Amino acid sequence: MDSVAVENYLKSIWELGPDDVATQDLAQLLNVAPASATKMVQRLTERGLVKHIPYKGASLTSEGRRRALSVVRRHRLLETFLAQTLDLGREQLHDEAERLEHALSTELETAIANYLGNPERDPHGHPIPGPNGELLIDEDILLSDCSLNQSLVVTQVPDRDPNLLTWLEGNGIFPGTKLKIISRDDFGGGINVSLDDSSVQIAISVASEVYVILETD
Amino acid sequence: MDSVAVENYLKSIWELGPDDVATQDLAQLLNVAPASATKMVQRLTERGLVKHIPYKGASLTSEGRRRALSVVRRHRLLETFLAQTLDLGREQLHDEAERLEHALSTELETAIANYLGNPERDPHGHPIPGPNGELLIDEDILLSDCSLNQSLVVTQVPDRDPNLLTWLEGNGIFPGTKLKIISRDDFGGGINVSLDDSSVQIAISVASEVYVILETD
DNA sequence: TATAAAGTTTAGCCTTGGCTAAAAATATAA
């Protein structure tokens, strides 16, 4: 079994990947000193889970990726399970799952997945990898990449930052929300979208973390 | 926050206590070498969580006890929660809770307790300590201490050993079971109890882990 | 293109929580 630290490194490299993950970014995401990240990356390379080109960056081997996706699967199943049974605020889900994901046995993972009917997405819309790390190719596109006036449906919102999540939710933006881009204000730094009965300005940095699909009626 | 190891030591000392917990017993329960247990007991003594009289034994300080009971609370809430939502075998519950208990935030602990309606016992009948470590004085008595022919109701069964639990369950013995001791065979090593429509012989070692109350109609 | 800045790695240290082997204390039996 991988330690909590190893699981967190693998998951973080996956999140920052797929290629040339910078030591600094990794260290920052994990809240450790850059030197600590270098050392761990080297250890993971020894173990065959990571490929590291010094001064260039790190990436996962296929075994490393499998294990990273196993952590992601547990995380997203837990978020879904907690959201369904208890009702915690969406913002709390991430942090709780973050700790519990390392303590979930394969049996409990399976029991939860079955209980939930083997869902394909978590409450934030993120796809849940299969038991062997299969990640459905998803056809979601970035809101920031869409053209004006297309009818869109939100599929994924970022869950890293609770405040952002609260803001999005407060403005009616969550998986399932229908919207259209009505204008882009590249110099003003955002895009304007219209919802059913309101409109919001969204920073590009945020829009590039929100995924949508074209509405099909 | 206490580490996983510290939480496990505190919980184990509580389970083996209240007084003069032997290094060897502690080491055995935790699956570590006796020398490791000695060292940790000393560290916990430094931290004011344990009182240690060398060559005599260890016991918890009141702060140590508070923290141990917090772990026990999380464990038992988790068992109850998992039993209620998923349906895992009673034997699986213990092992899962054993790992998850260390990853439960106070907020999630509270959310689970509320969801369950702040239960007083877990599925094995063990009392659940309150949020500040209050443990209701319970009036349960040991099956092994009861007299013949009293009408008894099982309140607690041990959850340490899955096989034992399965055996007890297979013989109809779980919280709520009504039974009577019909004979004791001290030299044969067991007691004979009669249930509604069967009778079973139970080893003294087992009967001294089963709690009952006198039936009140 | 030389030099400064930024990012990365190395070296060396620390704590936690394990281990074994040996020494010391306590308990048991002759």
Next chain:
DNA sequence: TTATATTTTTAGCCAAGGCTAAACTTTATA
């Protein structure tokens, strides 16, 4: 009561995963 067995502790070791300070690469700038 002395000798032996058992239990506990001490001493010294190790790996994991952190840290800081210094050295080394790479990138950006003058």
